Amino acid sequence: MSFDEHRHSAARLTVLSGPSGVGKGSVKALIRERYPWVWFSVSATTRSPRPDEIPGFHYHYYDRAHFEKLAGDGQFLEWAQYANNLYGTPRGPVEERLAAGYPAVMEADLQGARQVRKAMPTAQLVFLAPPSWDELVRRLKGRGTEDPETIKRRLALAEEELAAEAEFDHTIVNHSVEQATEELVSLLSSPVESSAACPASNL
Numbered sequence: 559m560s561f562d563e564h565r566h567s568a569a570r571l572t573v574l575s576g577p578s579g580v581g582k583g584s585v586k587a588l589i590r591e592r593y594p595w596v597w598f599s600v601s602a603t604t605r606s607p608r609p610d611e612i613p614g615f616h617y618h619y620y621d622r623a624h625f626e627k628l629a630g631d632g633q634f635l636e637w638a639q640y641a642n643n644l645y646g647t648p649r650g651p652v653e654e655r656l657a658a659g660y661p662a663v664m665e666a667d668l669q670g671a672r673q674v675r676k677a678m679p680t681a682q683l684v685f686l687a688p689p690s691w692d693e694l695v696r697r698l699k700g701r702g703t704e705d706p707e708t709i710k711r712r713l714a715l716a717e718e719e720l721a722a723e724a725e726f727d728h729t730i731v732n733h734s735v736e737q738a739t740e741e742l743v744s745l746l747s748s749p750v751e752s753s754a755a756c757p758a759s760n761l
């Protein structure tokens with residue numbers, strides 16, 4: 559399929575959420591490799607890059623003062639503090655993509671997903687869930703990128719996130735990266751029927 563075949567008069571925004579370690583990054587990586595027409599927002603964060611992360615591709619890495627300045631200027635579609643760091647979705651690129659008629663995908667934690675739900679009611683919220691709690695713990699620890707204290711904090715947040723699954727429009731259980739990827743891609747192209755597809759200008 560060509561890029562143009564994925565264009566709709568009312569393209570929609572999809573928000574991907576899920577607990578730390580569930581596999582969001584793995585699914586994103588496979589989609590980027592296999593489906594170049596799928597556009598992912600690049601979030602901003604104040605956390606430090608992990609060894610295999612590339613600035614501008616995985617995240618824009620900003621210090622807290624710069625992030626807060628952008629937030630104060632209304633440059634984020636949504637933003638939130640997760641654990642000790644700030645994360646946000648740059649507003650401009652998402653709005654441009656949707657205005658051009660292409661679907662857009664962004665990642666956000668639960669607070670961010672709730673903000674998008676309010677600001678853009680036509681966005682679809684997708685929750686990536688682990689096959690089990692034990693498997694989530696195994697994946698998060700197995701990634702080897704966080705120290706034990708950070709893992710503990712992220713697992714505490716994961717309990718809250720899993721409890722909020724019913725707020726999402728769709729749940730995809732990440733049994734395998736391949737299966738989760740295909741399920742997510744199949745949700746992306748459904749156009750929004752009404753003219754309400756345009757993002758709200760303010761949160």
Ligand SMILES: Nc1nc2c(ncn2[C@@H]2O[C@H](COP(=O)(O)OP(=O)(O)O)[C@@H](O)[C@H]2O)c(=O)[nH]1
Pocket residue numbers: 574575576577578579582583601602605636637638640645646647665666667668669670671
């Ligand atoms: N609100 C918000 N959360 C984000 C954004 N980008 C990533 N996150 C979330 O921030 C949390 C921590 O992300 P990260 O440090 O990359 O850890 P990971 O989820 O374990 O890979 C996760 O819940 C992400 O989904 C964003 O732009 N906005």
Ligand SMILES: Nc1ncnc2c1ncn2[C@@H]1O[C@H](COP(=O)(O)OP(=O)(O)O)[C@@H](O)[C@H]1O
Pocket residue numbers: 576577578579580581582583584585697698700701732733734735
């Ligand atoms: N379906 C899966 N089965 C087994 N391991 C997985 C699966 N999806 C992801 N992983 C592994 O789990 C760890 C966390 O995945 P990651 O994509 O970093 O999660 P997130 O971005 O949600 O924090 C990584 O080591 C990754 O290779």
